[in-house]
Amino acid sequence: xxxxxxxxxxxxxxxxxxxxxxxxxxxxxxxxxxxxxxxxxxxxxxxxxxxxxxxxxxxxxxxxxxxxxxxxxxxxxxxxxxxxxxxxxxxxxxxxxxxxxxxxxxxxxxxxxxxxxxxxxxxxxxxxxxxxxxxxxxxxxxxxxxxxxxxxxxxxxxxxxxxxxxxxxxxxxxxxxxxxxxxxxxxxxxxxxxxxxxxxxxxxxxxxxxxxxxxxxxxxxxxxxxxxxxxxxxxxxxxxxxxxxxxxxxxxxxxxxxxxxxxxxxxxxxxxxxxxxxxxxxxxxxxxxxxxxxxx
Amino acid sequence: xxxxxxxxxxxxxxxxxxxxxxxxxxxxxxxxxxxxxxxxxxxxxxxxxxxxxxxxxxxxxxxxxxxxxxxxxxxxxxxxxxxxxxxxxxxxxxxxxxxxxxxxxxxxxxxxxxxxxxxxxxxxxxxxxxxxxxxxxxxxxxxxxxxxxxxxxxxxxxxxxxxxxxxxxxxxxxxxxxxxxxxxxxxxxxxxxxxxxxxxxxxxxxxxxxxxxxxxxxxxxxxxxxxxxxxxxxxxxxxxxxxxxxxxxxxxxxxxxxxxxxxxxxxxxxxxxxxxxxxxxxxxxxxxxxxxxxxxxxxxxxxxxxxxxxxxxxxxxxxxxxxxxx
Amino acid sequence: xxxxxxxxxxxxxxxxxxxxxxxxxxxxxxxxxxxxxxxxxxxxxxxxxxxxxxxxxxxxxxxxxxxxxxxxxxxxxxxxxxxxxxxxxxxxxxxxxxxxxxxxxxxxxxxxxxxxxxxxxxxxxxxxxxxxxxxxxxxxxxxxxxxxxxxxxxxxxxxxxxxxxxxxxxxxxxxxxxxxxxxxxxxxxxxxxxxxxxxxxxxxxxxxxxxxxxxxxxxxxxxxxxxxxxxxxxxxxxxxxxxxxxxxxxxxxxxxxxxxxxxxxxxxxxxxxxxxxxxxxxxxxxxxxxxxxxxxxxxxxxxxxxxxxxxxxxxxxxxxxxxxxxxxxxxxxxxxxx
Numbered sequence: 020x021x022x023x024x025x026x027x028x029x030x031x032x033x034x035x036x037x038x039x040x041x042x043x044x045x046x047x048x049x050x051x052x053x054x055x056x057x058x059x060x061x062x063x064x065x066x067x068x069x070x071x072x073x074x075x076x077x078x079x080x081x082x083x084x085x086x087x088x089x090x091x092x093x094x095x096x097x098x099x100x101x102x103x104x105x106x107x108x109x110x111x112x113x114x115x116x117x118x119x120x121x122x123x124x125x126x127x128x129x130x131x132x133x134x135x136x137x138x139x140x141x142x143x144x145x146x147x148x149x150x151x152x153x154x155x156x157x158x159x160x161x162x163x164x165x166x167x168x169x170x171x172x173x174x175x176x177x178x179x180x181x182x183x184x185x186x187x188x189x190x191x192x193x194x195x196x197x198x199x200x201x202x203x204x205x206x207x208x209x210x211x212x213x214x215x216x217x218x219x220x221x222x223x224x225x226x227x228x229x230x231x232x233x234x235x236x237x238x239x240x241x242x243x244x245x246x247x248x249x250x251x252x253x254x255x256x257x258x259x260x261x262x263x264x265x266x267x268x269x270x271x272x273x274x275x276x277x278x279x280x281x282x283x284x285x286x287x288x289x290x291x292x293x294x295x296x297x298x299x300x301x302x303x304x305x306x307x308x309x310x311x312x313x314x315x
Numbered sequence: 316x317x318x319x320x321x322x323x324x325x326x327x328x329x330x331x332x333x334x335x336x337x338x339x340x341x342x343x344x345x346x347x348x349x350x351x352x353x354x355x356x357x358x359x360x361x362x363x364x365x366x367x368x369x370x371x372x373x374x375x376x377x378x379x380x381x382x383x384x385x386x387x388x389x390x391x392x393x394x395x396x397x398x399x400x401x402x403x404x405x406x407x408x409x410x411x412x413x414x415x416x417x418x419x420x421x422x423x424x425x426x427x428x429x430x431x432x433x434x435x436x437x438x439x440x441x442x443x444x445x446x447x448x449x450x451x452x453x454x455x456x457x458x459x460x461x462x463x464x465x466x467x468x469x470x471x472x473x474x475x476x477x478x479x480x481x482x483x484x485x486x487x488x489x490x491x492x493x494x495x496x497x498x499x500x501x502x503x504x505x506x507x508x509x510x511x512x513x514x515x516x517x518x519x520x521x522x523x524x525x526x527x528x529x530x531x532x533x534x535x536x537x538x539x540x541x542x543x544x545x546x547x548x549x550x551x552x553x554x555x556x557x558x559x560x561x562x563x564x565x566x567x568x569x570x571x572x573x574x575x576x577x578x579x580x581x582x583x584x585x586x587x588x589x590x591x592x593x594x595x596x597x598x599x600x601x602x603x604x605x606x607x608x609x610x611x612x613x614x615x616x617x618x619x620x621x622x623x624x625x626x627x628x629x630x631x632x633x634x635x636x637x638x639x640x641x
Numbered sequence: 642x643x644x645x646x647x648x649x650x651x652x653x654x655x656x657x658x659x660x661x662x663x664x665x666x667x668x669x670x671x672x673x674x675x676x677x678x679x680x681x682x683x684x685x686x687x688x689x690x691x692x693x694x695x696x697x698x699x700x701x702x703x704x705x706x707x708x709x710x711x712x713x714x715x716x717x718x719x720x721x722x723x724x725x726x727x728x729x730x731x732x733x734x735x736x737x738x739x740x741x742x743x744x745x746x747x748x749x750x751x752x753x754x755x756x757x758x759x760x761x762x763x764x765x766x767x768x769x770x771x772x773x774x775x776x777x778x779x780x781x782x783x784x785x786x787x788x789x790x791x792x793x794x795x796x797x798x799x800x801x802x803x804x805x806x807x808x809x810x811x812x813x814x815x816x817x818x819x820x821x822x823x824x825x826x827x828x829x830x831x832x833x834x835x836x837x838x839x840x841x842x843x844x845x846x847x848x849x850x851x852x853x854x855x856x857x858x859x860x861x862x863x864x865x866x867x868x869x870x871x872x873x874x875x876x877x878x879x880x881x882x883x884x885x886x887x888x889x890x891x892x893x894x895x896x897x898x899x900x901x902x903x904x905x906x907x908x909x910x911x912x913x914x915x916x917x918x919x920x921x922x923x924x925x926x927x928x929x930x931x932x933x934x935x936x937x938x939x940x941x942x943x944x945x946x947x948x949x950x951x952x953x954x955x956x957x958x959x960x961x962x963x964x965x966x967x968x969x970x971x972x973x974x975x976x977x978x979x
Contacts, residue, residue, distance in 0.1 A: 049775075155659040159951070160916040160958045164663075167951040170939045171667050247784055251921060254786050256940050270787055274925070277790050278798050288787030296782040303778070371883055405885030412883075417876035422898045422974055431895070432884045467974040483884065 043304055053300030060294055063113035070110055076103035077111030079262030090282050097282035099273070105282060109290050112264035116294070119180050120245040124238050126184035131191030132234060136226050138192070139199025140218070149192065156189040162248060169257045176249075176265070179258040183248055187241065194237055198230030236305040243298025250291045266291050318389065319346040320523050321370070321408075321491055326383035328365055328374065328547075329596070338596030339365045339378060341547040344621070345525070347491065352517060352524040354538030354555070356531060358570075360591060362547040363527045367493045369393075370525075371410060372400045387491070406436040409484035413496035415476035419468040426464030429483050436487045451482040454519075456512055474505035478512065485516065492517075495527045510537050531574055535559055543567050546595040546602040549621060553628040563630040565607045601632070609634055645970060653963050660955045665709050668948040713952070719945030723938065728949035732931060737824025738808060739930035742922065743915045745827075745850035750857035751908055757858070758865020759900075762873060763892045773862055780859020785918050789852040789925035796848060804845050806927035813838055849926045853918055857911035864907040868900035875899070902973050909965030913958050 044050045068074045076082060082102035090097040096105030138149035156164065168182035169175075202208060202225070211221050250267030252258040259265035261272070266287040273283025328340040340362045347353045355363045368374050370385055370392065385392040387407060395403070404410075412418045420428055429448045433439065439447065452460045455478040468476060477497060484492055494513065498506040514537060517524055526538055534541055535555060542552040543564065551564035562568045569587040589606035592598050601607070604614040613633050621631045693699050700708075712718070718728040754777075761773035796803040804810070808826060809819065817837045822829050827846070830839035872878065873896050881891050923932030931950065938946030970976040 151655075151659070154656060155663060158656050158660055158955055158959055158962075160913045160954050162917045163951055163954045166917075166920075166935075166939055167664070167667055167947055170942060170944070170947045173942075174940075243782075247782075250784060251786065254784075254921065255924065255936055267784075267786075270784075270790070274790065277794060281794050281798075284787070284790050288784055288790065291784050292782055292787060295784070296778065299778055299782050373879065373883055401885045401887065403885070404883055410880075410883040412876065412880055414876060418880040420877040420881070420895055420899065422902075422972075423895070431881070431886055431890065435884065435886045435890075467978065469975045470978065480880075 039308060040305070043308055044301075047304060049300050050304040053297040053304070056293060056297035057301060060113055060117060060297070063110050064117040065114075067111050067114050071104075071107035073104040073107040074111065077107035077264055079103070079264070087276075087280055089280075096286040097280070099269075099283050100276070105269075105286055108264045108269060109266065109286055112266050112269070112287065112290070115176070115259065115263060116246050116249070116266060116291075117242075119176065119249050120242045123180050123183045123187060123245045123249070124241050126180075127187035127241075128191050128234065128238060130184070131188035131193075132195045132227065132230075133222070134188075135192035135195030135197075136199045136222050136230065139196035140203050140222060140226055142200070142203075146196070150196070153189040153192045156186070157193075159186070162186070162251065165248070165252065166255075166257060169252065174257050174260065176253075176259040176263065179249060179252045183245060183252075187245070190237070190241075191234060194234055195227075195230055198233060199226050202226050202229055233309060236302070236309060239305060240298055240302030243295040243302070246298075247291060247295045319348045320351075320388060321345070321347040321525070322384070322386045323366065323370070324384045324386075326366065326369060326385065327381045328362075328369060329379050329381050330377050331379060332377055336596075337594045339547055340369070341595050341602075342383070343544065343547065343549055344383075345542050345549070345552075347523045347525055350517075350521050350523055351540060352514075352526055352538045354534035354541040355525060355527045355544060356529065356534045356541060357544035357550075358529055358591070360546075361544040363529075363544050364495055365547075366544075367410065367495050367525065367527050370493060371404050371408060372397075373404075373410075402436070405432055405484075405489070406487040407489055408491045408493065409487070409489040410493045410495065411477075411480050411484050411497050414500050415473060415480045416468060416500075418480055419476060421468055423467075424464065425466055425468065425471070425479050429479075429486060432483055433486050447486065448482075451486050452479065454485070454516070455479070455482040456508075457482070473501050474508065477501060477505075477509055481509075481512065481516070485520070485522075488520070489522055491523045491525065493525045493527070496529070497526075498533060499528065499530070506533070513537065531570060543570070546591050546598075548595065548602050549629070549631055550603065551628075551630045551632075552621075553630075554626075557626065557628050561628075563624055563628065563635045564603075564632050565609050565634075566603045569606075645976070646967060649963055649966055653959050656959055657956060660952065660959070661710060661713065662706070664948050664952045664955070665706050667951070668709075668944055718949045718952075721938070721946045722943045723941055723946070728945050731934065731946070732949060732953055735929065735931045735934050738826075738928060739919055739923070739932060741825045741827060742846070742849055742853060742928060742930060743912075743919055745846050746853035746857065746915060747908075747912065749850055750854040750861060750911065753854075754858045754861025755865050755901075755904065757862040758904075759869055759892065759897060761862065761866040762869030762900075765870065770866075773866065777859040777862040777866075780855045780857075781863070782859075783855050785852055785856065786921040786925055788855055789848070789922055792848045792852060793925070803848050808842065808845050808929060809838065810841050810845075813841055849922050849928055852925070853915055853922045856914055856918065860911055860914075861904065861907055865900060865904050868903045869896055872896040872899040902969060905965055905969045905972065909961050912961050916954050916957060 044054055063070065067077070071077045073082075080103070082098070082104075085094075085098050085102040086100055088094055088098040088102075094104050094106065096109060098104055099108070134149055135153075138146040165179070165182040165186045168185060169178050172178040172182070199222075208221060208225055211225060249258055250265070250270070253265045253267030254271045256271065259268050261268065269287035270284045270291075273280065273285075273287070277284050323343060323345040326340050326343045327338070330337045330339055343362065343366055345353065345355065345366065355366060357363050365374070365378070369380060370387075372392065372395070374380070380393055383393075387403070392400070392403065419425065423431075426448060429451075430444060433444050433447060437444075448464065449460050452463055457463050457475060457478050463471065463475065463479060471479070481497075492513075497513070498509050501509065510533065513524065513526075516522075524537075526534070528534060538555050540552070540554050541558045543550045543558070543566065545566050550566045551558065551562065553563075558567065559571070562571055566587075569585075572585045573587060587606055592602055592605075595602050598604075598618075600613075600615040600617055601610070601619050604610045607614065611633070617633070619631045619633045619635075621629050622635055623629055624635055716729055718732075720726065721728050721731055724731060757773045757776065761770045764770050793805055797805045813819070817835050819826055819829055819835060819838050819842075820833045822832055826842040827839065830836070830842055869892075873892070875896075878891055878896055881895055882888075886895070919930065920932035920936055922928065923930045924936055927933070935946065935950045937943070938950065
């Protein structure tokens with residue numbers, strides 16, 4: 020009956036999150052651009068071989084007579100040292116970028132969420148142990164641990180992916196623990212416990228599904244961040260190796276010629292930048308939606 | 316009678332949001348005379364805080380004054396540019412808020428914060444400023460003035476903070492003090508102290524007070540006159556004892572009946588059935604009509620005018636002069 | 642407060658201990674045959690056996706760990722396979738160059754970021770806010786290595802304004818050599834009054850510092866904005882307005898002081914970022930610091946170097962976190978005077 024002082028009488032129905040998301044995206048041109056770019060990325064990842072003008076070159080076939088050509092109508096992104104069309108290379112590179120990123124984030128969630136949920140729900144000794152381990156992993160500066168792991172395992176895209184997943188899972192463990200801790204006090208969880216439902220079932224059926232929203236939001240933002248991380252590792256030579264059309268690797272390959280053949284590094288790097296930017300824009304929007312205080 | 320110090324006439328405030336426009340205040344008039352304590356009472360959401368904020372021009376961004384006037388000593392406040400309003404705030408009209416702990420800045424000492432207020436209005440040399448702050452703190456009954464000066468808000472109790480907030484408001488000798496639920500967040504015993512303090516200060520210094528609260532008991536203790544608000548409109552306005560002795564508006568009567576009496580033994584707690592209208596701006600008749608036990612057809616179609624029942628006792632009810640308590 | 646400090650110190654020590662276990666595990670357990678890698682590809686079985694014994698790799702793991710810990714604590718961090726010199730020494734020699742870069746970047750990023758964030762909050766929803774928000778989101782999305790390359794092309798190739806790579810012009814070694822006292826060239830040149838070198842060093846520092854500062858500026862601006870908006874929405878701001886205090890004082894003193902408290906955490910985060918961000922910037926600009934050295938070690942599988950730097954970086958991060966925590970609790974009177 021009591022009506023809030025500042026908004027007497029206004030009763031706003033709360034539409035579902037998907038509808039709110041759509042409304043918010045359409046209202047914000049920046050977020051809209053972000054969503055469009057992500058859609059483009061997915062399209063390129065799926066349809067790359069059919070969209071790229073020279074798919075074979077994208078994968079690695081060389082065409083030496085056409086080497087080092089500046090951007091033109093025939094080759095909008097120019098050609099590289101082996102005559103390969105850069106546009107095609109960038110397009111084909113979308114798939115490994117996205118796939119690796121999804122794998123890393125997926126793996127990190129797979130390891131981190133159950134561990135974190137368990138820790139937050141059970142509390143006590145288990146919580147302390149798991150959290151100490153999480154703290155240890157988080158005590159490394161970003162990427163440093165991943166670099167060390169790749170050095171230990173040897174370079175390669177798969178090792179880089181594994182290293183990144185190992186560096187990332189603690190964040191999800193922390194997130195999951197946070198939500199689990201607040202959830203365990205809720206009446207419906209207590210009710211389930213009191214009728215004898217086992218811990219594993221409670222976790223699986225109640226805790227995790229109810230925590231999923233902030234975790235998924237974080238995961239979405241992380242896809243962009245991981246693409247950047249994987250690209251960075253590749254740039255240093257710790258990730259994919261030639262002739263993979265990895266964007267970071269391409270930037271590194273183009274570096275020697277940067278002063279005169281700027282397009283070799285410019286476009287692959289631009290791809291990374293634009294993709295990360297898009298995920299950050301969308302991530303911002305998602306965070307604003309989730310924020311109950313609406314400090315926007 | 317001389318002109319009132321504060322004259323709020325037919326004030327209407329609306330909120331404009333993405334989802335539409337709603338009315339917060341729908342024609343509220345309140346007068347506060349020189350040296351008078353006027354209580355503004357009503358339930359949550361009736362617009363009493365809005366009225367207080369409007370006087371100082373502190374409405375939230377979504378709110379707009381759609382009609383009416385607010386004059387202080389004959390001077391129009393609503394039309395003032397921000398720079399002029401800032402000069403009024405804190406010096407001619409000061410405000411005290413409900414939660415003293417959050418009204419103070421956690422990272423500055425009380426003394427520093429009072430210094431900011433003083434510096435905003437008067438250019439005093441450091442010693443004179445310090446002396447004024449000390450005097451005022453002593454005047455509100457705070458022991459160990461030096462300790463309070465050097466303390467951070469989290470180091471003081473609620474009661475002490477409220478006294479400090481009152482001191483801060485009185486620093487520049489305002490003519491009107493707006494107190495928005497100053498004791499709601501305090502213990503009953505502290506509440507009594509603060510109320511006594513406000514009365515004492517008012518007597519010594521002679522400023523007027525607009526006392527906003529939802530608590531009838533507090534209103535009775537402290538005010539000279541009472542204005543009862545309901546759903547953004549004035550329901551009744553009278554001298555305190557007249558209001559409590561002969562409540563003329565059905566809402567006022569309902570409010571008083573709803574107050575539980577610790578002495579009398581009752582079967583059930585009385586309450587007013589129904590709820591406050593969602594948007595009073597679209598209500599054609601009396602805002603209270605659908606919950607009123609005495610409502611007639613006219614109440615639903617025609618908005619009652621505020622009528623003088625004699626000796627300044629005003630009520631907005633078609634049936635008001637048909638007499639007293641049922 | 643002192644109890645808080647003690648607790649945090651103990652916690653940090655525990656973390657460092659755990660870190661040493663992880664780096665040890667990485668160094669010993671993961672490479673299939675550390676001894677073979679130590680010697681190189683031409684190893685013969687007898688050599689491998691000999692080196693294994695020399696390096697103590699045949700002793701049980703717990704003993705290896707203890708030896709490892711004792712070595713670390715006494716400053717023996719192993720020997721670089723590449724340069725054949727002690728790892729700790731190599732790290733310390735190259736540290737000043739990296740420090741200079743990081744400090745320059747931070748000195749640029751922190752004030753700029755905070756200022757942008759405050760302006761953005763003050764003029765919320767108006768042009769300055771939009772500009773700052775775009776700048777900050779671009780800043781945190783830019784790959785540092787790409788930005789570095791772009792800046793090089795722009796400011797060396799397109800406009801010949803700034804040097805391409807390195808810390809100092811190699812010719813200066815003969816004309817105005819730098820007397821190294823601290824290893825921080827800006828400081829050293831000032832101390833010896835070598836103004837030609839000072840100008841040159843400063844000029845060389847511009848692009849790398851800018852590149853490294855991009856992400857921190859973006860992040861600090863964003864967090865400052867959010868923090869300021871939160872502070873500006875608080876009751877005490879409304880009370881200050883009601884008391885007639887000017888909007889300017891409210892923004893730049895009353896709200897800002899509160900907003901700075903969470904911002905210290907962000908500054909710590911950006912410092913941590915630059916610990917590894919510097920690798921990329923140094924590689925692009927051929928900066929002779931810890932970053933280039935580490936990357937070389939990574940590519941050459943120089944495990945002692947990699948493990949040494951990892952441990953060093955982690956220790957630095959732990960120290961940064963500790964300092965940030967302490968600073969934050971000191972800044973907030975509610976924790977300082979609990």
